[in-house]
Amino acid sequence: MDKTDLIAPCGMNCSLCVAYQFMKYDFNKKGFHKRYCPGCIPRNKHCQFMAHHCDLVGKGKIRFCSECQNFPCKYLKALDKRYSTKYNMSMIENLKYISSNGIDAFFTKEEEKWKCEICKSIKCCHNGLCLPCEIDILSGDKKYKRSK
Numbered sequence: 001m002d003k004t005d006l007i008a009p010c011g012m013n014c015s016l017c018v019a020y021q022f023m024k025y026d027f028n029k030k031g032f033h034k035r036y037c038p039g040c041i042p043r044n045k046h047c048q049f050m051a052h053h054c055d056l057v058g059k060g061k062i063r064f065c066s067e068c069q070n071f072p073c074k075y076l077k078a079l080d081k082r083y084s085t086k087y088n089m090s091m092i093e094n095l096k097y098i099s100s101n102g103i104d105a106f107f108t109k110e111e112e113k114w115k116c117e118i119c120k121s122i123k124c125c126h127n128g129l130c131l132p133c134e135i136d137i138l139s140g141d142k143k144y145k146r147s148k
């Protein structure tokens, strides 16, 4: 798989996503019951967030929202606001950065931003944890439904 496929049309870096990381490390083997996802593009969803609102990304007519003349539209702005506030990342900034600097530079920057100091894995944006190091912290979290 091309790593570019891990950037969703909205600008989400799917490799930071909890559903992607749970699949990557197969944490359900450890008693969790979380949905796994290989990434929006790899699972052929085009865009999980935007598809209800927008045929261009919903049907895959454009690869990134930044190719759209309405970029950033109100739907993307709403999503971006939620992620900027809760998860310390901005889809709109990601897409602008990719347009200006290219995808390789983007991944380099992301690795620096999200790298675990201990094991060098990429942290998860949805909980701010390095899952290989800190998965046990999620044991008591209802959202992660770990069985005993």
Ligand SMILES: [Zn+2]
Residues within 6 Å of the ligand: 116, 117, 118, 119, 120, 121, 130, 131, 132, 133, 134
């Ligand atoms: Zn780590």
